[in-house]
Amino acid sequence: MKNYLIDTTIDGHVHTKLCHHARGEMEEYVLAAINTGLRKLIFLEHLEVGINYFESTWLTEEDFNYYHEEGKRLQEKYQDRIEIGLGIEVGYNPKFLKETQRRLALHTWDRIGISYHFLETDSAHLNMVSSKQVNIDAMDQFGVHEIVTRYYKNLQNAVEKLPGQVLCHIDAVLRHHPNVVMTQEHNALIDELLDSVARNNMSLEVNTSGYRIKDEPSPSLDILRKAIKKNIPLVAGSDAHRPEDVGRHFDRLPGLMEKIG
Ligand SMILES: [Zn+2]
Ligand SMILES: [Zn+2]
Secondary structure (H helix, E strand, C coil): CHHHCCCCCEEEEECCHHHCCCCCCHHHHHHHHHHCCCCEEEEEEEECCCCCCCCCCCCCHHHHHHHHHHHHHHHHHCCCCCEEEEEEEEECCHHHHHHHHHHHCCCCCCEEEEECCEEECCCCEEECCCCCHHHHHHHHHHCHHHHHHHHHHHHHHHHHHCCCCEECCCCCCCCCCCCCCCCHHHHHHHHHHHHHHHHCCCEEEEECCHHHHCCCCECCHHHHHHHHHCCCCEEEECCECCHHHCCCCHHHHHHHHHHHC
16 A cells, blocks of 8 residues: 555755745755755745735745755765755745746746645735744634635645645644634535645645644644545655754654554
8 A cells, every 4th residue: 555655765845044934054954864864855945926924934036046056066965875856835825826837937846845824814914824923813813714714725726726746734724823623614625625636646745843743743644544545645744944853753654654554
């Protein structure tokens, strides 16, 4: 049963200081990956387009030019020790789909991961996956139930409209909000989203950064079981924002797969 397997020799999701909320040079992440014995490391830096938010948590066009230059240098320098992929975590913004596609077309990507962090409100965008109080307050004001609904609907649009290979953060919405209740309606939306993922031949990310917050990866076992039933391949990502988090908790994944099976 191929879908019960997950390759823990590849960390398919790490950031760098280029996104302003992570630390460490690209080379430090490569060295950390080599030290933990990974066979492959894929950078998956943030792209957001047309977001009106009080800080930038993503890369500019110039940043991505540097990212590719430096990435290629590192690929050559470490070619005997590790494989390095240059990917992108593209955030969905329905109003800027064309511009997002233009930005994606500027480079070749070893992996395109899809996520959805920013929801448009009347005044600005709010970050649905943030732990900052200003976002938690904005979410309360907007309505938690409605945000979760929009999260899943738009994530499905993103899967249908963007050329992604991996869906990241399927259950990240409101992960820091204390009062999230998933309803029947939400669970049905997750089912539909997973159907889109399967139809578009995408993989689902098992994000081990979840182990930092609770004793589970992200997404929950429930969602992982649903994904496996739909024959969606699972890929591992640490979502490291610090070099020391590369490949973190990957040792727990084989046991997890057994539990799911
Ligand atoms: Zn990030
Ligand atoms: Zn990420």
